[in-house]
Amino acid sequence: MTTVADDTKTGTAGRRRRGHGRAGRGRRHGTIGSAGLYVATGVATLLFLVPFYLLVRNSLSTDAEITGEDWTFFPAHLRWGNIGELFDDPAVPFARSLWNSAVVGVLHTLGTLLVCSLAGYGLARIPYRHADKVFYGVLVTLMVPSAVTFVPSFVLVSSLGWVDSLRGLVVPGLFSGFTCFLFRQYFLGFPKELEEAARVDGLGHWGAYWRIVVPNSLNFFAAIATITFISGWNAFLWPLVIGQDPKAWTVQVALSSYMTNQTVNFHLIFMATAISILPLVFVFLFLQRWLVQGIAKTGVKG
CATH class of the missing domain: 1.20.5 (Single alpha-helices involved in coiled-coils or other helix-helix interfaces)
Structure with missing residues (x-):
C-alpha cells in the first residue's frame, strides 16, 4: 500500500x-x-x-581583366603600378584633390560643430520669448529640398567671388538644421545641476557652455563630427559646381573625371575609390564607439 x-x-x-x-x-x-x-x-x-x-x-587589375568574361578571384599579377599611374596622371590632380577634401572635411566639421552646437544650446538653455518660434523655423528648413536652394546659393557665392575657393566650398554648408535639432535634443537632457553650479561660480551662458557643457559632451560631439566629416567628404554636386578649376577639385569630383563620354578608366576608378575611402574607414573605426553612444544619447526628450 x-x-x-x-x-x-x-x-x-x-x-x-x-x-x-x-x-x-x-x-x-x-x-x-x-x-x-x-x-x-x-x-x-x-x-x-x-x-x-x-x-x-x-x-589591382587591368581593364581587360575587369571586363573580361573569364573571372578570377584575383589576377595572376597584381598591378601595383596602378597606384603610380593614378598619382602621375597629369589630367587629374588626385593628390591635390585628396588634400582639398581633407581640408574641406575638417573645416566643415569644426565649423558645423561650433555653429550648430551654439544654436542648439541657445534653443535648449537660454530662455527668451520666441525660442519655440525659432526652433520651429529651423525645423521648417528641413522640409525645403536642397534643389530649391541650390541656385540661389550658387548665385550668392558667385557674387561674393568665392568660386574655386575653400570659402565657397565650406561656408555655405556650416549650418545644418538637422544637426542643430540633434544638439538641442541632447542639451535638453543635459544635467541642469552642472550649469547651475557653474553660474554659482560666476559663469554666464558662454562660460557654462564652453567650460562645463562641451567637456562633458565629448562623446556626442565626436558622434556628430564623424557623421559630418563623412558627409563633407562624400559631397559631390556642390564641389562640382564651385570647384571649376582642377586645383579646387575634391576627391569625389576627381573620381568623376575618370568616366567620360569617350573613355572609362575602370582600373583608375577602382584604385582612386579604394584610396579615397581609407580616411573614412580610419575615422569610423576610431570613432565608432562614440558614434553609437552619441546617437543613443540624442533621444527625443523635451
Missing part, C-alpha cells in the same frame, strides 16, 4: 525529471539559436565584405 509520503516523493521526482527535460530542451534550443545567429552573422559579414573585395581586386 502506498502512503502519502511515497506519493509525495514520486510527484517530486516526476517534477524534477520534467524540469530537467525542459532545461535540456531549453539548452538545446539555446545552442541551435546561437548557432543560427553565428551563421546569419557570418553570412551578413561576407555580404558586407563583397564590395570591398571587388574594390581591391579590380583596383
Whole structure:
C-alpha cells in the first residue's frame, strides 16, 4: 500500500525529471539559436565584405581583366603600378584633390560643430520669448529640398567671388538644421545641476557652455563630427559646381573625371575609390564607439 509520503516523493521526482527535460530542451534550443545567429552573422559579414573585395581586386587589375568574361578571384599579377599611374596622371590632380577634401572635411566639421552646437544650446538653455518660434523655423528648413536652394546659393557665392575657393566650398554648408535639432535634443537632457553650479561660480551662458557643457559632451560631439566629416567628404554636386578649376577639385569630383563620354578608366576608378575611402574607414573605426553612444544619447526628450 502506498502512503502519502511515497506519493509525495514520486510527484517530486516526476517534477524534477520534467524540469530537467525542459532545461535540456531549453539548452538545446539555446545552442541551435546561437548557432543560427553565428551563421546569419557570418553570412551578413561576407555580404558586407563583397564590395570591398571587388574594390581591391579590380583596383589591382587591368581593364581587360575587369571586363573580361573569364573571372578570377584575383589576377595572376597584381598591378601595383596602378597606384603610380593614378598619382602621375597629369589630367587629374588626385593628390591635390585628396588634400582639398581633407581640408574641406575638417573645416566643415569644426565649423558645423561650433555653429550648430551654439544654436542648439541657445534653443535648449537660454530662455527668451520666441525660442519655440525659432526652433520651429529651423525645423521648417528641413522640409525645403536642397534643389530649391541650390541656385540661389550658387548665385550668392558667385557674387561674393568665392568660386574655386575653400570659402565657397565650406561656408555655405556650416549650418545644418538637422544637426542643430540633434544638439538641442541632447542639451535638453543635459544635467541642469552642472550649469547651475557653474553660474554659482560666476559663469554666464558662454562660460557654462564652453567650460562645463562641451567637456562633458565629448562623446556626442565626436558622434556628430564623424557623421559630418563623412558627409563633407562624400559631397559631390556642390564641389562640382564651385570647384571649376582642377586645383579646387575634391576627391569625389576627381573620381568623376575618370568616366567620360569617350573613355572609362575602370582600373583608375577602382584604385582612386579604394584610396579615397581609407580616411573614412580610419575615422569610423576610431570613432565608432562614440558614434553609437552619441546617437543613443540624442533621444527625443523635451
